Amino acid sequence: MNLIKTAFCLIILICSSIPVWSQTTGKIVDTDRQPVEGATVVMQLPDSTYLGAAISAADGTFSLEPMADRYLLIVQHLFYQSQVVKGQTRDAGIIVLEPKEHSLAEVVVEGERPLVTVEQGKLSYDISAISKKHIVNNAYEAICKLPGVQDRSGKLSLIGAKDVTVILNGKASTLTQEQLIEMLKNTSASQVQTAEVMYNTPPEYHVRGAAINIVTAKAADNTLQSELSATYSNQYFGSYSGNVNFLLTKGKSSLNVSYNPGYSHIMTVMDLASMHQYDGQVYDITQRQKINTKGWKHNIYAEYGYQINEDNALSVGYNGALSGNGKGTIDVNGNFQNSHNDKVQDSWLHNVFARYSSGFGLDLGVDYTDYSMNDYNHLESELTGHTRQLLDYTSDQKIRKVSVYADQSHSLANDWTLKYGVRYDYTDNRNSQLFNQTEGKDNVDNSSSRLYEQIANLYAGFDKEFANGLYLSLSATGEYYSIGNYHKWSLYPQASLSYSPSEKHTFMLGVSSEKEYPTYWDMQTSTTYMNAYEEIQTIEGLRPANVYSVNANYLFLQKYMLSLFYERIDDYFTMEMYQAKDRLALVYRTQNWNYYQSFGMSANIPFSIGNWLSSQVNATVVNDRNRCDHFWDIPFDRNKWACMLSMQNHFSVGSQLGFDLDAMYRSSMISGISDTKPVFMVNVGAQWNFLKDKASLSLNCSDLFDTMRMKVKNRYAGQHIDLNMGQYSRTVSVKLVYRFGGSITKEKREVDSSRFGH
Incomplete structure (x- = not known):
């Protein structure tokens, strides 16, 4: 138990020494205020000089090492429209992404995330x-x-x-x-x-x-x-x-x-x-x-x-x-x-x-x-x-x-x-x-082996x-x-083939x-x-x-298998x-x-x-x-x-x-x-x-x-x-x-x- 207490004290000490307050942080959500995971956040100077990048977590949050008082955040995601945010503070706030939509003859087709x-x-x-x-x-x-x-x-x-x-x-x-x-x-x-x-x-x-x-x-x-x-x-x-x-x-x-x-x-x-x-x-x-x-x-x-x-x-x-x-x-x-x-x-x-x-x-x-x-x-x-x-x-x-x-x-x-x-x-x-x-x-015997x-x-x-x-x-x-x-010597061959027309x-x-x-x-x-x-x-x-095994799989519409x-x-x-x-x-x-x-x-x-x-x-x-x-x-x-x-x-x-x-x-x-x-x-x-x-x-x-x-x-x-x-x-x-x-x-x-x- 002393070892465990010592480990926890060490963790707390290390935590206290990290200046997380100095990060540039924010949160990315969709129009329903649900967190957006996996969004790419790129930090640039106003003249487009690259400063750093991060990926939003499961709860939509992200953090970046501050490098300038004025910056641009470019937020991109496969299923959402890109967003450019101007910032001057360490808190970038909540960034709302609009879903991508494709209009065709007044019919709106929304992209569905594939199952596989x-x-x-x-x-x-x-x-x-x-x-x-x-x-x-x-x-x-x-x-x-x-x-x-x-x-x-x-x-x-x-x-x-x-x-x-x-x-x-x-x-x-x-x-x-x-x-x-x-x-x-x-x-x-x-x-x-x-x-x-x-x-x-x-x-x-x-x-x-x-x-x-x-x-x-x-x-x-x-x-x-x-x-x-x-x-x-x-x-x-x-x-x-x-x-x-x-x-x-x-x-x-x-x-x-x-x-x-x-x-x-x-x-x-x-x-x-x-x-x-x-x-x-x-x-x-x-x-x-x-x-x-x-x-x-x-x-x-x-x-x-x-x-x-x-x-x-x-x-x-x-x-x-x-x-x-x-x-x-x-x-x-x-x-x-x-x-x-x-x-x-x-x-x-x-x-x-x-x-x-x-x-x-x-x-x-x-x-x-x-x-x-x-x-x-x-x-x-x-x-x-x-x-x-x-x-x-x-x-x-x-x-x-x-x-x-x-x-x-x-x-x-x-x-x-x-x-x-x-x-x-x-x-x-x-x-x-x-x-x-x-x-x-x-007939009960001791046994041992090495x-x-x-x-x-x-x-x-x-x-x-x-x-x-x-x-x-x-x-x-x-x-x-x-x-x-x-x-024993053995040889194990292997082959894989996939085709997506x-x-x-x-x-x-x-x-x-x-x-x-x-x-x-x-x-x-x-x-x-x-x-x-x-x-x-x-x-x-x-x-x-x-x-020895053989497997054949057919995937239809990235859903049915x-x-x-x-x-x-x-x-x-x-x-x-x-x-x-x-x-x-x-x-x-x-x-x-x-x-x-x-x-x-x-x-x-x-x-x-x-x-x-x-x-x-x-x-x-x-x-x-x-x-x-x-x-x-x-x-x-x-x-x-x-x-x-x-x-x-x-x-x-x-x-x-x-x-x-x-x-x-x-x-x-x-x-x-x-x-x-x-x-x-x-x-x-x-x-x-x-x-x-x-x-x-x-x-x-x-x-x-x-x-x-x-x-x-x-x-x-x-x-x-x-x-x-x-x-x-x-x-x-x-x-x-x-x-x-x-x-x-x-x-x-x-x-x-x-x-x-x-």
Whole structure:
């Protein structure tokens, strides 16, 4: 706590030393007095001598370094008429822009901001336009409103791609899915300028496959901007969190500091019915499992940037995620067992990084990550017949990781661009699971491992924009992968093609390949006992998966989109459950399959009714095929058609009040030898903006009818399991946000922990 107090005192001291009062400031609005974001403000002397420029923030404000007593401000925006303002004071006041209109035979045609544009093979969405048509308090909610993007049980997904990676300002995010969602929920939607959806990510992003690049707005020079927010949510228990963010810029320097404390208390309930065949008998096992977890988590972020000159920039920073003394209990009651597990978990993640961008196309970066996790379990079980079991054990993980990269680009003749680069990752990973007591349980062993992993990537590619609306990108990445005694060279080609013969029609085609890696914990041999019947196994020798995908998209009128997709993942790995034949145990194990294959079609149709309703409908049809020739003693080769339907509706009541009503339906699907039953969900929300849009209060209820319950059924080759997960999924949340001087923040560098933990 002393460290936190010291940091806040330092922030206040720095704030007080910046003479923000000496700036030339103003605000840009439209004829309805709504803020205009993204307007260019150029400052000149009366003789047209250039002095400086700025971009208006989400709340319409701008600031410029004063350089003269008399000046001209030239304000320009794509959708508004240009305005010239004469000024003599530090306060330029409120500047009103008139919308552009084109008259033709007494018919007035007003320009409509396109939902999506295509730029160099990327689908670029204007987040400010999406925020006006939906209730979104943070970046994560805004991304979930993009066509084809969904939240699936806390995991971000993109229709047509098995997995999707979020990139911040062209740099790959290095968070686990859980940490990524938490970070995005603590980032205001007003901080995001555009979101670029890429089904075939260019190699310079150091991410292969599908990705969403979040481009944040830039802060004006010599300013102080901050945002405070508080959130309360209830999902059986109450949870709450806060967010404090400061951004200071002065001359060539900038400082971005944020602190996100949060207390989470979650209840998860699972009902299990297992008809288990063992030793010539069928055991009817039923049980209810309640998982109760609670604890604090603190996220701390700090970055200092220095603009060496117009073309060269340097930044250094720290990112920390601290979770100490998290507590939980797991209680299981049923006809086979009654068990109680006390858990205590601590985790610490520290990351330091530095990066440099040059004016001649060279980008350099390095970071170091230190991660530690300690998970203590005290499990007591009483089985039928009063047999008692006691397991007392601790699981530890320690990871040290270093990453370096270098990227270079050159402009060639005839508008061709050459790109090449390299990235190297080295990881030292230690895992251990040590049992202190093992009463009444046979074949319980300690386990420990130390893995040294190396990944080296070298890529090269070309791209070109042709005059006739054609864009072409070709690249190839060579990779060397080494862990333990496993060494492999791989080559991953990639191609993207887009063609826009007019503003009405755009065609896109992409072919890519990539590799996915298991978590570090899954790459050792260990057994984690959830209770006396269920256990999680990991086995040494888990292989990375190779992913091959083809995507074709057609965009009509920059609004309506039709997509075709195909994806095949060789050596696909996932966790699947299995009733053991040699004992009464339900085993969850992550292992490689032969492949996972998916192909299908998706359509997205937006429409509006006046200024009061904005809607979007998405429909997807997909065929999944799963094959594994070595799944225990029951190989499988299964396929199934499925469909997904979703609709988003936003109702506007004036400019300050809005309501959301969203619905989603997903039919039955397969996962290995299991089938999931159909699910549907309804979400509602309301938001009130006040204090000239500097404050907002929102109320949301996700899964209004508590129907988003994943029900899994297994009737394959003698297996007989029914698992009902996700009771009490209804969540009600209230969020209050207040912004000081705008809410634009610089890019946050995140830590690669996607393969940490277990």
